[in-house]
Amino acid sequence: MTALEQPTLNVSLPVVIRIATEEDLPRLEWYGQYIHYRNLFRRAYHDQQLGTRLMLVADCNGFPVGHVFILFIDDEQGRKQAYLYSLRVMEMFHSQGIGTHLLMEAEAHVLAKGYHRMTIAAAKTNHVARRLYERLGYEVFMDDRGEWSYTDHLGKVIEVKEPCWLLQKTISMR
Numbered sequence: 819m820t821a822l823e824q825p826t827l828n829v830s831l832p833v834v835i836r837i838a839t840e841e842d843l844p845r846l847e848w849y850g851q852y853i854h855y856r857n858l859f860r861r862a863y864h865d866q867q868l869g870t871r872l873m874l875v876a877d878c879n880g881f882p883v884g885h886v887f888i889l890f891i892d893d894e895q896g897r898k899q900a901y902l903y904s905l906r907v908m909e910m911f912h913s914q915g916i917g918t919h920l921l922m923e924a925e926a927h928v929l930a931k932g933y934h935r936m937t938i939a940a941a942k943t944n945h946v947a948r949r950l951y952e953r954l955g956y957e958v959f960m961d962d963r964g965e966w967s968y969t970d971h972l973g974k975v976i977e978v979k980e981p982c983w984l985l986q987k988t989i990s991m992r
């Protein structure tokens with residue numbers, strides 16, 4: 819090795835998809851990057867305990883390096899629909915298949931709960947996410963203004979405006 823060559827160590831790490839626990843909540847903030855979503859994470863966890871949401875994490879050595887949440891919706895007409903949201907993988911773990919794995923596990927959980935219709939949103943500027951969803955069989959069925967709000971960790975209401983595509987997929991037992 820010359821002085822100019824950088825020593826390289828190739829590391830392979832196991833990543834397990836599992837349901838989030840209470841201990842994951844502070845770690846989902848990714849050391850402050852998503853501290854503003856603290857209340858959203860807590861609410862999702864609360865709803866998970868009630869059975870109306872599910873939080874899946876991609877666990878690498880005990881740390882949630884990715885996640886996807888599922889909201890189970892039963893409307894007045896008796897239609898059952900699973901809304902997938904908050905799909906996110908830490909940047910240094912991108913393009914390793916973790917996002918795909920999270921969505922596939924989400925699908926299995928949705929089916930196991932007796933739901934068959936899944937919806938997911940991709941910001942119109944987010945071509946990577948849309949390509950990933952379409953590769954997994956989701957199809958765009960409408961667009962949406964993407965307007966919503968949340969209360970951050972300081973109690974401030976944050977308004978979000980992010981026009982998005984809504985994609986849908988119907989799944990059944992093989």
Ligand SMILES: CC(C)(COP(=O)(O)OP(=O)(O)OC[C@H]1O[C@@H](n2cnc3c(N)ncnc32)[C@H](O)[C@@H]1OP(=O)(O)O)[C@@H](O)C(=O)NCCC(=O)NCCS
Nearest residue numbers: 905906907912913914915916917918939940941947949950
């Ligand atoms: C969108 C997002 C979740 C995808 O996560 P990811 O773990 O990188 O997804 P995957 O690795 O499964 O797939 C991404 C690409 O890597 C490729 N890939 C998958 N496994 C791979 C591997 N082992 N080696 C090389 N490439 C691989 C996939 O084919 C895919 O290619 P494509 O972009 O042409 O479809 C991630 O980019 C992210 O967190 N973005 C920021 C948040 C976000 O935008 N979330 C979506 C909200 S709408």
